[in-house]
Structures are given as C-alpha cells and as structure tokens.
Amino acid sequence: MLTTLKAFIKDExxxxxxxxxxxxxLVVLTLAGAxxxxxxxxNSKYGAINTEINKVTVPTIGQ
Structure with missing residues (x-):
C-alpha cells in the first residue's frame, strides 16, 4: 500500500x-477583467455622449 502511494505521488x-x-x-480571468x-x-463614454445630445434643442417644424 505504501509503495503504491509513493509511486502515485512520484508519477508526473x-x-x-x-x-x-x-x-x-489565468489568461481567461485576465481577459475577463480587461x-x-x-x-x-x-458605458461612461456613451453616457457622456448621451448627455451632450440631450442638451441640443431641436426646433419644431411648421409652427
């Protein structure tokens, strides 16, 4: 039994x-974090763009 255990531990x-x-x-976790x-x-850049677009006033046509 002990010989078998030693052989199992030494087996690479x-x-x-x-x-x-x-x-x-490790590579997958790194890429997921990135x-x-x-x-x-x-997301923050699109939020900033959305804020700037919403500041623009659009005139109504026909009034």
Missing part, C-alpha cells in the same frame, strides 16, 4: 495538462 503524468489548464484559466474594465469605460 498529467502534470503538464494541469499546468496548461491553470495557465489558460473586458469588464473596457465595458465600464465605454
């Missing part, structure tokens, strides 16, 4: 798969 098969999975997870930051920036 699959470790590269796990490492690659962790790197991919996407959220970009969305907040774009």
């Amino acid at each position: 098969r699959g470790s590269q798969f796990i490492e690659n999975g962790l790197w991919i997870g 996407g959220v930051a970009l969305a907040k920036t774009i």
Whole structure:
C-alpha cells in the first residue's frame, strides 16, 4: 500500500495538462477583467455622449 502511494505521488503524468489548464484559466480571468474594465469605460463614454445630445434643442417644424 505504501509503495503504491509513493509511486502515485512520484508519477508526473498529467502534470503538464494541469499546468496548461491553470495557465489558460489565468489568461481567461485576465481577459475577463480587461473586458469588464473596457465595458465600464465605454458605458461612461456613451453616457457622456448621451448627455451632450440631450442638451441640443431641436426646433419644431411648421409652427
């Protein structure tokens, strides 16, 4: 039993798969954070544009 446990702990098969999975997870989390930051920036810019557009008075035609 102890020999089997030692062999299992020393076995490195699959470790590269796990490492690659962790790197991919890190990249995904980084890109998600960047996407959220970009969305907040774009939202505030569109809000500022909307505010400026609403300040413009449009004359009514025909009166």
